[in-house]
Amino acid sequence: MAETVSRPLKRPLSRLSYGLGQGTRVAWYLGHYLALRRMVGPLAAPGEAPVKIKGARPGWQGLLRAMRELFDQDWRNIDEGLYLPPDDFPSNPATALERSLEFFSDARLVDERRMKRAHSEVMTEELREKYPRYYLQNFHYQSDGWLSRDSARRYDTQVEVLFAGTADAMRRQALVPLAHALKGKDQRKQSLLDLACGNGGFIAAIKANYPRLNVTGLDLSPAYLEEARDRMRSRRDVSFIEANAESVPLPDESQDIITCVYLFHELPPKIRKHVAHEMARLLKPGGTAIILDALQAGDRPDFDGLLEFFPIGFHEPYFGSYLKTDMGALFGHEGLRLESETTALLSKVMVFGKPA
Secondary structure (H helix, E strand, O other): OOOOEOOOOOOOOOHHHHHHHHHHHHHHHHHHHHHHHHHOOOOOOOOOOOOOOOOOOOHHHHHHHHHHHHHHHHHHHHHOOOOOOOOOOOOOHHHHHHHHHHHHHHHHHHHHHHHOOOOOOOOOHHHHOOOOHHHOOOHHHOOOOOOOHHHHHHHHHHHHHHOOOOHHHHHHOOHHHHHHHHEOEOHHHOEEEEEOOOOOHHHHHHHHHOOOOEEEEEEOOHHHHHHHHHHOOOOOOEEEEEOOOOOOOOOOOOEEEEEEEOOHHHOOHHHHHHHHHHHHHHEEEEEEEEEEEEOOOOOOHHHHHHHHHHHHHOOOOOHHHHHOOOHHHHHHOOOOEEEEEEEEOOEEEEEEEOOO
């Protein structure tokens, strides 16, 4: 008998325990953020003109209100059985403390790099023969770019500090269209490709909810893939490919679902078109592409100033062009139809379908 999937099995969880868990998470990472702000230098590097932000910004009250909206939606999704609740935080206090110390130890190096606007330390002649030029940058001024295990281990903490403990909740919103795409289907017969899987954080969430789903993670960084493999060592039906999202070594129409988390804002405009083409090529007729990425200009007008600030405070050279990219038109040109678009704090989930 075929095994169908309508929704993940629910674990007992009360609204109170959920709130306590997420509140602890936010307090932990928000504390890191506030401590970091006291450590780092000014927004403008020495010799630079003061930075002027034109767009509206929500202020702390607006941000906290938007965070509550995200967690309210997250709880409703869990309560409706669309995905499992997150693990309690911190699941391992010793590990959390170790990652915290690593984060702060590296933070001063990151800020020194930021003040010098140094973002090409990984662009060696040797690596340029192997990787695209746009990839060989210290995005966010992070140490080692995408090319070391230390970077892969620090990544989760860095992202959660940046988003004050809300990054996982934002990522979980991409599990909602995944639940709809798998509803009534035998997960053992479905294939999912996670493009730019990084250190495997989103794959871990997918496999926690759909343990028998066939999942392939693709990334260009061998170091991040090593971290992902270690993370998923106990899971079956997971494989990894070291390759570029512009040229995926998989057959045409081989994937039922493709997910892609926080990739498109780090791609040059020309490369975005190549990746969209690959996603359309790989999807089966009737397949679904789920993209989670940053908000774009106008998605939440009161947040436009924050989006404008992001590429200034961090090294994000292609973020400005991403803000203006018509994602519906980009994928529509490749034959994929925009089916839904949902905001989640500073992120949004876009769902595209390939006509059957």
